[in-house]
Amino acid sequence: MGWLAKLVGNAAFAPFSKALPAMGDTERAALEAGTVGFEGDLFSGRPDFDALNARGPNRLTEAESRFIDHEVRELNAMLDDFAIDEAGDLPPEVWRFLREKKFFGMIIPTGYGGLGFGHFAHAAVVTRIASVNVATAVTAMVPNSLGPAELLLRYGTDAQKQHYLPRLADGRELPCFGLTSPHAGSDAASIPDTGVLCEREIDGRKVRGFRVTFDKRYITLAPVATVVGLAFQAVDPARPEGQQHLGITCALIPVPTPGMTIGRRHHPMDSAFMNGPIQGEDVFVPMDWVIGGEERVGQGWRMLMECLAAGRSISLPALGSAMQQTALFVVTGYGRIREQFGLPIGRFHAIAALAGRIAVDLYATDAARRFTAAALDAGEQPSLAGAILKVQLTEAGRRAVIDGMDILGGKGIIRGPKNLLGVSYRHAPIAITVEGANLLSRALIIFGQGAVRCHPHVLDEMKAVEAGDREALGEALLAHGGHMARNLWGALFGLGVRGTPPAELRAEAAMIARLSAAFAFTTDLAMGLLGGKLKRLELLSARLGDVLSNLYLASGALWRHQVEGDPALLPFVRAAIRVQVARGADTLHELYANLPSAAARGLAPLLLRGTRQRRPLRDRQVLELADLLRDEPALIHALCPDIGTPKSGGLLDLMQALELSKPVMGELDELDKVLRRTRSFEQAAARSKDPAAALAYLRAADKVIQVDDFPP
Known part of the structure; x- marks a missing residue:
C-alpha cells in the first residue's frame, strides 16, 4: 500500500501545509509535556x-495514613476559620507546626529530609486541610505544587539539591515561584522579564550570570518567602542577531538579594494566605542559581510544563473537592437541623434537589481526581487530565458553595464565626482564576x-x-x-x-x-x-x-x-x-x-x-438520592471522607449538633414541635425518653441556627 500512501500524501501535502496551525517552540513544549x-x-x-x-486503587502507606490521622488532624484542631480570616494570617503556632511537621516537604524524598509522600497522599492532606481552612491549605500546598522543590528534584544540580531540598523540607526555606507578569498573565510564555548574559567580579573572580529585570505579581507566599523561584527570558547579546534569545530560564534567588523588592501583599478576595508582588532591577543571577545550571538555560518553559502536569492535577482539584465535600456536609446537616413550616428544610424538594445534585457531581469529580492521582502514583504525567481536573473541580466547587449559600439563606450572608460557607464563597473565584484561568x-x-x-x-x-x-x-x-x-x-x-x-x-x-x-x-x-x-x-x-x-x-x-x-x-x-x-x-x-x-x-x-436517548436525571430520581442522603447518614461520610474537624466555629457547631442528635434521632420532629409551642428547651426535652440527651441536642441545634452580631 506504499504507492497509495505516496499518492495521497502528494495530493494532500500542499493543502495540509496551509491548513495545519503553526506550532511555536513554547506550544511544542506544552504539547510534548507529560503523558497520555x-x-x-x-x-x-x-x-x-x-x-x-x-x-490500581488509591493506596496510602502506613506513614501516610499515620500523618493524615495524627498530624493533619492535629493541625485542623488548631484552625479557626473566622479568626484566621480576620487576622489576615495564620497564627504563629500554625506556621511553626507546618514547619516542624514538614508539611512543606511532602513531595521531597526522605533522603533529603522530606516526607516522601505519593500524589494521592499529598492530595488527601490538602483536601482535609482545605475543608477546615482554605488559607492554610494554600500555604501548605504551594511549596509542594508548582514550586522550586519539584523543579529541583527533576532538573536541579546535585549541589542545588543538597543545599535546598533539606532546607525546604524542614521549613528553614519557604519558597515562592514568580511566573506571572502584569503584561503576560494567561500568556505566560510571553513574559517580558529579561535576563542579559554577562560577567561580574565577585570576591576577586569573574562569575557568569544574568542581569535580570523583572516585575511579577499574584505570587503566593512571596511576602514571607526566603527563596524566590523566578522565570525570565534569557538573552545573550554577544550572539548574532536573531540568535540572541535563549528562551525561558528558571532560577532560584535568595531573599534578600540586591535589586530585588519583595514583601508587599496583595489581598485576593481578602483571603489570609500570603500573596504579593516581586520586582527586580538589574538583579545579578549567577549561573549557579539557574535551576540545573548552565545546561538548563532556555529550558525553563519545558520544565514548568512538565512539572505543571502533576501539580495542576493535585492542588486546585483538592481545593475544589474540599469545597464540594464541605458544601454537601453543610447542606445535608443543616437541612436536618433547621426547621421551617413545621418540617426540617432538607425535606423540601427545592432544597433536597440541590443536595442530590451536589452529591452526584461530587461523586464524578472526586472519582476523576482519585483516578488521576492513581495514574500519577503509577508514574504517569497526565498533563491534559490535570487541566480537565483543574477546570471541572474548581467549577463544581463553586457551584456547590453557591447552592449551599442559597440553602443557608440569611445565615450564609452574615459574617462571623458561625458562618458555615461564607469564607469558601469568597475563595471560590480564586481557584477558578489561578494556574490557568478556566476560560x-x-x-x-x-x-x-x-x-x-x-x-x-x-x-x-x-x-x-x-x-x-x-x-x-x-x-x-x-x-x-x-x-x-x-x-x-x-x-x-x-x-x-x-x-x-x-x-x-x-x-x-x-x-x-x-x-x-x-x-x-x-x-x-x-x-x-x-x-x-x-x-x-x-x-x-x-x-x-x-x-x-x-x-x-x-x-x-x-x-x-x-x-x-x-x-x-x-x-x-x-x-x-x-x-x-x-x-x-x-x-x-x-x-x-x-x-x-x-x-x-x-x-x-x-x-x-x-445521544438524545440519554436524559439528565428526572426530579423523582434526584429526590430519591436526597432521601438516601437523609435516611442513611453513612453515605455522607462515604461521599465526604475528607471533612476535617476545626478548632471552633460554625462547622464544629454543626458537627457537634449532628453527633448529639443520634440518641434522639427518632424524636426530632416531636422535639421541634414542642419547642415551637413552648419556646423552652427544658420543657421540650422533658418529653423525650432521654431528657438529658434531648436537652443537649436542642441547645446545640439552636447554636447552629444562630448568627453573629457585633457592637456598633
Missing part, C-alpha cells in the same frame, strides 16, 4: 474499559492541546508535514480515514463495549463508548471543516473540551466503583455517569448548531441520533 492516559482512549472513540480498570483552559488547553496530543493521528500528520515526508503524511491520512469511518459507524449504531466493565454498569459503559465515538467523529469533522481556524473559534473548541471532560469524569466514576465496590453508593455512581453523558450529549448538539457549515448542521440529527 485514558483521555487518549476517549479521543480514539473506542475506550478500553480493561485499560481503565487496570489502574483559557476550556478554550485553548483541554481541546487545543488534547486534539494534537491525544488524537491517534493528528500529531503524526503534523510531524510529517513539518518533516516534508509526503509518504508518512499519506500513511497517517489513510489511518485517519479509517478512524473516522469507524467512529461514524459507532456514533450511528454503536460499536459495543471494549473490555469488561462492572456488570451492573455495563449500560453506562455503553453510553460512554457511544458518546466517545460521537465526540471523536465530531472532532475530526470540526478539524476537517475549519482546519487551523478552529484554534481561534474558542466557543467551538471549548465545547469540544467540555465533552472530553464529561467523558473523563464519567469514566472516572465507573473506575471508582470498580476499585471501591461500595454497593450503597451504586445509585450515585449510575446518576453521576448519566449526568456527565447527558451534559456531553447536550454540548455536542450545541456545537453542531453553531458550526459554520449548513451541511454539517443538517446532518446533526443523524450523526447524534444515539
Whole structure:
C-alpha cells in the first residue's frame, strides 16, 4: 500500500501545509509535556474499559495514613476559620507546626529530609486541610505544587539539591515561584522579564550570570518567602542577531538579594494566605542559581510544563473537592437541623434537589481526581487530565458553595464565626482564576492541546508535514480515514463495549463508548471543516473540551466503583455517569448548531441520533438520592471522607449538633414541635425518653441556627 500512501500524501501535502496551525517552540513544549492516559482512549472513540480498570486503587502507606490521622488532624484542631480570616494570617503556632511537621516537604524524598509522600497522599492532606481552612491549605500546598522543590528534584544540580531540598523540607526555606507578569498573565510564555548574559567580579573572580529585570505579581507566599523561584527570558547579546534569545530560564534567588523588592501583599478576595508582588532591577543571577545550571538555560518553559502536569492535577482539584465535600456536609446537616413550616428544610424538594445534585457531581469529580492521582502514583504525567481536573473541580466547587449559600439563606450572608460557607464563597473565584484561568483552559488547553496530543493521528500528520515526508503524511491520512469511518459507524449504531466493565454498569459503559465515538467523529469533522481556524473559534473548541471532560469524569466514576465496590453508593455512581453523558450529549448538539457549515448542521440529527436517548436525571430520581442522603447518614461520610474537624466555629457547631442528635434521632420532629409551642428547651426535652440527651441536642441545634452580631 506504499504507492497509495505516496499518492495521497502528494495530493494532500500542499493543502495540509496551509491548513495545519503553526506550532511555536513554547506550544511544542506544552504539547510534548507529560503523558497520555485514558483521555487518549476517549479521543480514539473506542475506550478500553480493561485499560481503565487496570489502574490500581488509591493506596496510602502506613506513614501516610499515620500523618493524615495524627498530624493533619492535629493541625485542623488548631484552625479557626473566622479568626484566621480576620487576622489576615495564620497564627504563629500554625506556621511553626507546618514547619516542624514538614508539611512543606511532602513531595521531597526522605533522603533529603522530606516526607516522601505519593500524589494521592499529598492530595488527601490538602483536601482535609482545605475543608477546615482554605488559607492554610494554600500555604501548605504551594511549596509542594508548582514550586522550586519539584523543579529541583527533576532538573536541579546535585549541589542545588543538597543545599535546598533539606532546607525546604524542614521549613528553614519557604519558597515562592514568580511566573506571572502584569503584561503576560494567561500568556505566560510571553513574559517580558529579561535576563542579559554577562560577567561580574565577585570576591576577586569573574562569575557568569544574568542581569535580570523583572516585575511579577499574584505570587503566593512571596511576602514571607526566603527563596524566590523566578522565570525570565534569557538573552545573550554577544550572539548574532536573531540568535540572541535563549528562551525561558528558571532560577532560584535568595531573599534578600540586591535589586530585588519583595514583601508587599496583595489581598485576593481578602483571603489570609500570603500573596504579593516581586520586582527586580538589574538583579545579578549567577549561573549557579539557574535551576540545573548552565545546561538548563532556555529550558525553563519545558520544565514548568512538565512539572505543571502533576501539580495542576493535585492542588486546585483538592481545593475544589474540599469545597464540594464541605458544601454537601453543610447542606445535608443543616437541612436536618433547621426547621421551617413545621418540617426540617432538607425535606423540601427545592432544597433536597440541590443536595442530590451536589452529591452526584461530587461523586464524578472526586472519582476523576482519585483516578488521576492513581495514574500519577503509577508514574504517569497526565498533563491534559490535570487541566480537565483543574477546570471541572474548581467549577463544581463553586457551584456547590453557591447552592449551599442559597440553602443557608440569611445565615450564609452574615459574617462571623458561625458562618458555615461564607469564607469558601469568597475563595471560590480564586481557584477558578489561578494556574490557568478556566476560560483559557476550556478554550485553548483541554481541546487545543488534547486534539494534537491525544488524537491517534493528528500529531503524526503534523510531524510529517513539518518533516516534508509526503509518504508518512499519506500513511497517517489513510489511518485517519479509517478512524473516522469507524467512529461514524459507532456514533450511528454503536460499536459495543471494549473490555469488561462492572456488570451492573455495563449500560453506562455503553453510553460512554457511544458518546466517545460521537465526540471523536465530531472532532475530526470540526478539524476537517475549519482546519487551523478552529484554534481561534474558542466557543467551538471549548465545547469540544467540555465533552472530553464529561467523558473523563464519567469514566472516572465507573473506575471508582470498580476499585471501591461500595454497593450503597451504586445509585450515585449510575446518576453521576448519566449526568456527565447527558451534559456531553447536550454540548455536542450545541456545537453542531453553531458550526459554520449548513451541511454539517443538517446532518446533526443523524450523526447524534444515539445521544438524545440519554436524559439528565428526572426530579423523582434526584429526590430519591436526597432521601438516601437523609435516611442513611453513612453515605455522607462515604461521599465526604475528607471533612476535617476545626478548632471552633460554625462547622464544629454543626458537627457537634449532628453527633448529639443520634440518641434522639427518632424524636426530632416531636422535639421541634414542642419547642415551637413552648419556646423552652427544658420543657421540650422533658418529653423525650432521654431528657438529658434531648436537652443537649436542642441547645446545640439552636447554636447552629444562630448568627453573629457585633457592637456598633
